[in-house]
Amino acid sequence: MAAAALCWALRAARQVLPSPCPRQVRSYYVDWRMLRDVKRRKMAYEHADERLRINAIRKNSILPRELQEVADKEIAALPRDSCPVRIRNRCVLTSRPRGVKRRWRLSRIVFRHFADHGQMSGVQRAMW
Amino acid sequence: KDKSTASKDSTPEGASKRQQDGAETPKQQLLDIIGTMKVEVSYRKKLQQLKAREGKKQTLNKIEGSDSEGSVPQGATEDTQGSKPLNPELVKAASAVASSLPRNKKQTESELLAQLRRHEETTDKQKKGGAINIRNVISEMTVKRQTPAHKNAKLSGRISLQSDEDGQRIRPQRSSAQSIDSRRNLKVGKRLNIFTKASTEPEHALKTVSSPTIWDLEFAKEVAAVTAQPPRNGFEEMIQWTKEGILWEFPIDNEVGMEDDAEFHEHIFLEKHLEGFPKAGPIRHFMELVICGLSKNPYLSVKQKVEHIEWFQKYFEEKKELLQEI
Numbered sequence: 001m002a003a004a005a006l007c008w009a010l011r012a013a014r015q016v017l018p019s020p021c022p023r024q025v026r027s028y029y030v031d032w033r034m035l036r037d038v039k040r041r042k043m044a045y046e047h048a049d050e051r052l053r054i055n056a057i058r059k060n061s062i063l064p065r066e067l068q069e070v071a072d073k074e075i076a077a078l079p080r081d082s083c084p085v086r087i088r089n090r091c092v093l094t095s096r097p098r099g100v101k102r103r104w105r106l107s108r109i110v111f112r113h114f115a116d117h118g119q120m121s122g123v124q125r126a127m128w
Numbered sequence: 129k130d131k132s133t134a135s136k137d138s139t140p141e142g143a144s145k146r147q148q149d150g151a152e153t154p155k156q157q158l159l160d161i162i163g164t165m166k167v168e169v170s171y172r173k174k175l176q177q178l179k180a181r182e183g184k185k186q187t188l189n190k191i192e193g194s195d196s197e198g199s200v201p202q203g204a205t206e207d208t209q210g211s212k213p214l215n216p217e218l219v220k221a222a223s224a225v226a227s228s229l230p231r232n233k234k235q236t237e238s239e240l241l242a243q244l245r246r247h248e249e250t251t252d253k254q255k256k257g258g259a260i261n262i263r264n265v266i267s268e269m270t271v272k273r274q275t276p277a278h279k280n281a282k283l284s285g286r287i288s289l290q291s292d293e294d295g296q297r298i299r300p301q302r303s304s305a306q307s308i309d310s311r312r313n314l315k316v317g318k319r320l321n322i323f324t325k326a327s328t329e330p331e332h333a334l335k336t337v338s339s340p341t342i343w344d345l346e347f348a349k350e351v352a353a354v355t356a357q358p359p360r361n362g363f364e365e366m367i368q369w370t371k372e373g374i375l376w377e378f379p380i381d382n383e384v385g386m387e388d389d390a391e392f393h394e395h396i397f398l399e400k401h402l403e404g405f406p407k408a409g410p411i412r413h414f415m416e417l418v419i420c421g422l423s424k425n426p427y428l429s430v431k432q433k434v435e436h437i438e439w440f441q442k443y444f445e446e447k448k449e450l451l452q453e454i
Contacts, residue, residue: 053439054417062410064454068449 030095032081037088040081049083155228158221177248179221390430395424401437404445411444411451 011122029035057063057071080086091100099108104120115123159176222240227231227309305367369375376384398419405415418440422433 049436049439053436053443057414057443060414062417064410064451066327066450066454070447070450 030093033097034090034095034103041085043081043120044084044087047078048084051078051082051084158224158228386429388429394430395433398422398433398437401434404441414441 015091028039053074054071058068058075060068088097089100089102089105090097091110092105094107096107096109100106101108102112104111106114111120114120115125222237225239226237226240229236359368366375370377402412402415402419405412418437422428422436425433428436
């Protein structure tokens with residue numbers, strides 16, 4: 001029991017050292033689609049600069065066409081998940097792909113639930 | 129010191145005489161006395177209480193031969209012998225305090241004596257650095273008003289209890305750390321340098337972290353885990369969040385994290401980076417447009433802009449063969 005307590009203390013200290021006082025931390029994503037979306041976002045962030053520069057070469061009227069064709073091939077060769085178009089703004093809590101308000105990153109159902117319980121700051125039922 | 133003692137001798141008598149005149153005058157005199165002593169103005173009340181406690185405790189130990197805890201009187205006598213020059217002043221100060229307060233004198237005296245006793249216990253423990261008495265720990269825990277010395281003593285007490293449970297191998301290192309703790313606490317407690325507390329603590333922390341032993345690191349981590357008590361109120365929670373980085377620091381600084389030390393001319397006049405490119409032709413034209421765009425960009429740092437241009441340079445060098453065909 002003492003050893004377990006010590007182990008717990010050390011583990012907690014290791015994890016929790018920069019930020020003491022453990023609170024609830026979400027360690028799983030809601031579903032696999034959300035996980036894939038997260039991966040796509042990370043990849044898009046990594047390749048964002050490259051894509052921007054290659055596109056700058058492509059969308060050009062000054063540089064010769066051959067160069068632009070080569071750039072086309074290069075950008076097509078990049079991994080598919082690195083393009084930002086594939087990112088879907090899912091609901092953060094339920095991973096719902098549709099009906100998501102951008103400002104709160106929540107789906108309409110979750111938003112309504114929290115707003116009715118008074119947990120959305122500054123949100124009120126409309127009445128006029 | 130002599131002057132303060134002399135004034136002390138006169139004023140308690142004067143306090144008792146003039147008490148009839150008004151309750152405020154002896155209090156004011158008390159405050160003046162204690163203010164003239166080595167005390168900083170902002171922490172006057174705290175130190176006043178501390179010194180009153182010390183004096184009362186020493187009077188108690190003189191009067192009462194034996195206390196309820198066995199280990200205390202031995203240490204207490206040592207302490208009384210050690211800190212004798214303080215005693216008469218504090219005794220008189222305490223008596224003046226008790227006399228000046230409008231409530232039951234005996235009750236206040238007994239309370240002050242009890243607090244002083246507890247204080248003496250903590251100082252004994254810190255001096256010895258090893259005598260772990262559960263009663264001491266519990267009595268410490270009941271003390272509401274804490275000085276930094278009390279806090280550190282508590283900490284060391286709890287950790288020493290854990291080491292007892294776990295095994296004796298951790299003890300000698302703990303005791304050494306404790307003795308270090310106690311020495312530092314003792315210095316802080318006696319000097320009452322509350323303003324320098326902030327400077328002593330980070331030194332102590334640096335010492336534990338920078339030493340290469342793994343055991344010291346683990347000990348430091350355990351200490352951090354133990355001291356990290358959950359926040360008692362919203363303010364402490366917000367402080368914690370600010371430390372973690374969840375909450376911004378107010379007033380909001382728009383340039384947090386953006387430490388761009390470059391001058392404006394480094395952002396705008398980027399032509400010097402164009403030396404690797406041919407001086408005529410579509411590429412030059414293209415790069416001049418790129419530079420024009422970069423110079424108007426306030427969001428990138430100079431490093432990022434230079435990297436941008438260098439990427440293009442690399443790219444065009446790779447495509448040189450292709451370009452020469454054209």
